[in-house]
Amino acid sequence: MSDLHLLSPAGFRAAGVRAGIKVKNANDIGLLVMDAAGPAAAVFTTNPVHAAPVVVGLSHVKSGKLRGVVMNSGCANACTGKQGLADAEEMCAIAAGVAGGVAKEYLPGSTGVIGHLLPMEKVRTGIVAAGRALGNSAEHADEFARAILTTDTKKKAAAERIVVGGHEVTVAGVCKGAGMIGPKMSLKGPAVPLHATMLGYLTTDAKVPAGALRKMLQSAVGMSFNAVLIDDHMSTNDTAAILSSGRSAARVSAGKGLGLLSEALTDVCRSLAYQIAADGEGATKVFKVTVRGARSVADAMAMARAVCASPLVKCAIHGNDPNWGRIVSGAGLAGIPFDQMQTSLLLQGVEVFRGGVPRAFNDGMLSAAMNAPEVTAVLTVGGGKGVGTVYTCDFSKEYVTINADYHT
Amino acid sequence: MSDLHLLSPAGFRAAGVRAGIKVKNANDIGLLVMDAAGPAAAVFTTNPVHAAPVVVGLSHVKSGKLRGVVMNSGCANACTGKQGLADAEEMCAIAAGVAGGVAKEYLPGSTGVIGHLLPMEKVRTGIVAAGRALGNSAEHADEFARAILTTDTKKKAAAERIVVGGHEVTVAGVCKGAGMIGPKMSLKGPAVPLHATMLGYLTTDAKVPAGALRKMLQSAVGMSFNAVLIDDHMSTNDTAAILSSGRSAARVSAGKGLGLLSEALTDVCRSLAYQIAADGEGATKVFKVTVRGARSVADAMAMARAVCASPLVKCAIHGNDPNWGRIVSGAGLAGIPFDQMQTSLLLQGVEVFRGGVPRAFNDGMLSAAMNAPEVTAVLTVGGGKGVGTVYTCDFSKEYVTINADYHT
Numbered sequence: 001m002s003d004l005h006l007l008s009p010a011g012f013r014a015a016g017v018r019a020g021i022k023v024k025n026a027n028d029i030g031l032l033v034m035d036a037a038g039p040a041a042a043v044f045t046t047n048p049v050h051a052a053p054v055v056v057g058l059s060h061v062k063s064g065k066l067r068g069v070v071m072n073s074g075c076a077n078a079c080t081g082k083q084g085l086a087d088a089e090e091m092c093a094i095a096a097g098v099a100g101g102v103a104k105e106y107l108p109g110s111t112g113v114i115g116h117l118l119p120m121e122k123v124r125t126g127i128v129a130a131g132r133a134l135g136n137s138a139e140h141a142d143e144f145a146r147a148i149l150t151t152d153t154k155k156k157a158a159a160e161r162i163v164v165g166g167h168e169v170t171v172a173g174v175c176k177g178a179g180m181i182g183p184k185m186s187l188k189g190p191a192v193p194l195h196a197t198m199l200g201y202l203t204t205d206a207k208v209p210a211g212a213l214r215k216m217l218q219s220a221v222g223m224s225f226n227a228v229l230i231d232d233h234m235s236t237n238d239t240a241a242i243l244s245s246g247r248s249a250a251r252v253s254a255g256k257g258l259g260l261l262s263e264a265l266t267d268v269c270r271s272l273a274y275q276i277a278a279d280g281e282g283a284t285k286v287f288k289v290t291v292r293g294a295r296s297v298a299d300a301m302a303m304a305r306a307v308c309a310s311p312l313v314k315c316a317i318h319g320n321d322p323n324w325g326r327i328v329s330g331a332g333l334a335g336i337p338f339d340q341m342q343t344s345l346l347l348q349g350v351e352v353f354r355g356g357v358p359r360a361f362n363d364g365m366l367s368a369a370m371n372a373p374e375v376t377a378v379l380t381v382g383g384g385k386g387v388g389t390v391y392t393c394d395f396s397k398e399y400v401t402i403n404a405d406y407h408t
Numbered sequence: 409m410s411d412l413h414l415l416s417p418a419g420f421r422a423a424g425v426r427a428g429i430k431v432k433n434a435n436d437i438g439l440l441v442m443d444a445a446g447p448a449a450a451v452f453t454t455n456p457v458h459a460a461p462v463v464v465g466l467s468h469v470k471s472g473k474l475r476g477v478v479m480n481s482g483c484a485n486a487c488t489g490k491q492g493l494a495d496a497e498e499m500c501a502i503a504a505g506v507a508g509g510v511a512k513e514y515l516p517g518s519t520g521v522i523g524h525l526l527p528m529e530k531v532r533t534g535i536v537a538a539g540r541a542l543g544n545s546a547e548h549a550d551e552f553a554r555a556i557l558t559t560d561t562k563k564k565a566a567a568e569r570i571v572v573g574g575h576e577v578t579v580a581g582v583c584k585g586a587g588m589i590g591p592k593m594s595l596k597g598p599a600v601p602l603h604a605t606m607l608g609y610l611t612t613d614a615k616v617p618a619g620a621l622r623k624m625l626q627s628a629v630g631m632s633f634n635a636v637l638i639d640d641h642m643s644t645n646d647t648a649a650i651l652s653s654g655r656s657a658a659r660v661s662a663g664k665g666l667g668l669l670s671e672a673l674t675d676v677c678r679s680l681a682y683q684i685a686a687d688g689e690g691a692t693k694v695f696k697v698t699v700r701g702a703r704s705v706a707d708a709m710a711m712a713r714a715v716c717a718s719p720l721v722k723c724a725i726h727g728n729d730p731n732w733g734r735i736v737s738g739a740g741l742a743g744i745p746f747d748q749m750q751t752s753l754l755l756q757g758v759e760v761f762r763g764g765v766p767r768a769f770n771d772g773m774l775s776a777a778m779n780a781p782e783v784t785a786v787l788t789v790g791g792g793k794g795v796g797t798v799y800t801c802d803f804s805k806e807y808v809t810i811n812a813d814y815h816t
Contacts, residue, residue: 049739340456358488396812
């Protein structure tokens with residue numbers, strides 16, 4: 001398992017190179033390509049303020065077919081008007097030129113500061129260099145995974161292998177997170193306005209039609225990338241895409257393996273989303289909030305999200321402070337009615353509130369238990385069947401340091 | 409003007425005393441009473457998780473008549489079940505006993521940590537002491553204003569005097585803010601779930617029926633307390649109330665002075681709300697966000713609120729960082745569609761974005777201009793008539809310090 005990587009699925013090559021776009025000397029151009037165009041699907045930010053690569057990407061992926069992904073970090077190409085659109089298109093054209101296929105078979109991606117035009121000379125040189133550096137080794141996967149990062153302190157990768165009819169099918173992915181993280185991505189993209197730059201790129205060698213890929217992707221994203229937030233600031237650039245090479249000998253269909261494949265994809269996306277929470281800007285721990293007993297999954301997710309979005313809650317988690325009233329009241333911020341008298345809360349496994357009243361617990365012991373890599377809250381808000389889990393991190397002074405002086 | 413205070417309107421007395429509820433040695437019981445019961449109105453938190461004094465207060469104010477307000481700081485009496493309700497009722501009964509009238513003519517209020525029962529022995533002793541200390545001097549107003557504070561670093565007060573038909577009418581108020589601030593209060597209280605503990609108490613000697621008071625209060629609150637946020641965490645206890653003694657000789661009616669009075673009330677509430685933003689936990693400056701060109705006032709307010717709620721935006725403001733992309737994208741978090749190509753942004757008076765593209769500006773000069781007690785953003789999102797302004801503060805490391813260790 002642990003040896004699997006982004007390029008383990010057959011038919012993929014990738015590269016990550018340094019083009020000097022980022023201030024710090026690190027990979028900032030990533031290229032991921034299939035040997036031939038194949039079924040693909042992508043979800044995009046639903047922020048009405050969305051970047052040029054989102055507009056171009058939506059248009060390119062409509063065909064349900066892609067050859068590859070070309071991206072840069074260090075500049076978001078957002079709020080850049082027509083020139084921004086032209087630059088995103090040009091990235092695709094250069095990628096096609098150096099890696100095969102045509103421009104519209106490429107999904108462009110950018111992440112970084114908003115409101116600056118791409119330094120196209122560096123970008124062009126970078127993509128050409130990436131085209132020459134393409135390969136399918138673990139090292140190539142690693143170079144690509146690092147090219148997509150911004151304030152992330154570590155690369156994020158996951159992969160899973162299943163067997164369908166005696167043949168192996170592999171699903172793998174990489175992503176970035178860290179800040180401006182509150183994705184609410186949709187296949188339709190920016191239309192219903194919704195929040196980070198989350199970039200996630202997934203590969204599989206499964207033989208799956210684009211329609212099935214789309215369904216699987218939206219479902220997986222709903223339980224993973226769209227269920228993680230750092231600051232709940234939905235980015236202009238959020239994008240998650242899956243490309244399938246179809247090179248596995250397994251025949252995946254509705255009755256045969258599709259469920260398994262969908263589960264594997266969800267697992268990979270969840271692992272990636274968890275890595276985003278764990279590596280949030282200034283994060284020292286993951287905070288996992290589950291809401292049970294809501295009227296619907298959507299209600300449960302909205303309430304869990306509201307708890308995770310509260311800076312007050314996140315500061316308490318940072319301080320190992322069992323200030324559970326913030327969690328219970330935080331659920332109320334979602335705008336969904338529930339009866340506090342029918343509500344209970346388990347914090348790090350300890351029941352602190354039930355039936356409208358506090359439970360006796362040892363403050364010091366609970367605080368000590370919260371001093372852990374993961375803190376969990378399970379809030380039951382009634383007798384409904386809706387359950388949902390959202391992941392976030394704590395809120396530290398380091399977050400302020402990082403974000404009070406990122407641009408200048 | 410500057411000599412006016414909470415007790416300048418005729419017919420009011422108040423007191424603030426130390427009952428030992430707060431850890432720190434400071435006033436924590438406040439009592440505000442009129443010489444006789446009079447027209448009153450109040451708005452309450454719309455969080456489904458709401459405190460006992462909110463439940464009791466809603467019930468008491470239904471009559472449109474109050475004698476006074478009795479409140480404590482240091483404990484929110486929230487998530488405290490039936491005992492909490494009984495305690496809030498008892499506070500009113502004791503107040504009536506020591507200051508006149510009957511229990512249900514008192515509006516109870518509490519602010520502090522959630523999930524603890526009130527230390528009723530201290531509360532009882534405190535209310536009795538407050539009853540003995542009642543008076544109508546500026547010092548009495550000051551003692552009351554300090555009794556309602558929690559993490560606030562200074563008291564918040566405002567007052568205005570108008571003349572109607574040759575006679576003076578005074579409107580005055582005090583409030584608290586600091587943390588858990590994101591009020592969305594309504595006359596109906598917790599029903600439509602909505603966010604601080606914001607407590608605001610207003611006095612007037614105007615002769616106004618309760619119905620008119622209610623309308624004026626909801627309108628004023630919409631443009632003031634409900635338009636300020638620190639962390640956008642709506643509290644369990646938010647309450648703003650106005651009591652009128654009717655002692656002014658002016659005859660206020662629909663055609664005569666009611667508009668003036670309503671404006672004065674709005675001014676007082678706005679001044680108080682501004683003071684909340686300026687004294688937000690860890691705040692070093694006020695950030696004022698105006699959205700213009702929206703389809704409605706509600707849309708404009710929602711978009712301005714979304715910008716103010718973003719920790720990313722607030723950190724940039726803290727760092728004097730003209731990272732305007734966060735502001736523009738922040739408006740998109742409200743879930744309201746707008747065309748980024750028709751959008752422009754003035755940051756501290758400098759146009760940084762128009763028609764989908766960045767404007768040239770001097771980064772260093774703008775950053776220097778942002779190093780001020782107030783930073784303004786004016787975002788035009790289209791050609792609509794909707795305009796709205798929301799106030800917040802910057803987000804500093806001090807906020808984390810305060811909130812990572814408040815409970816324990």
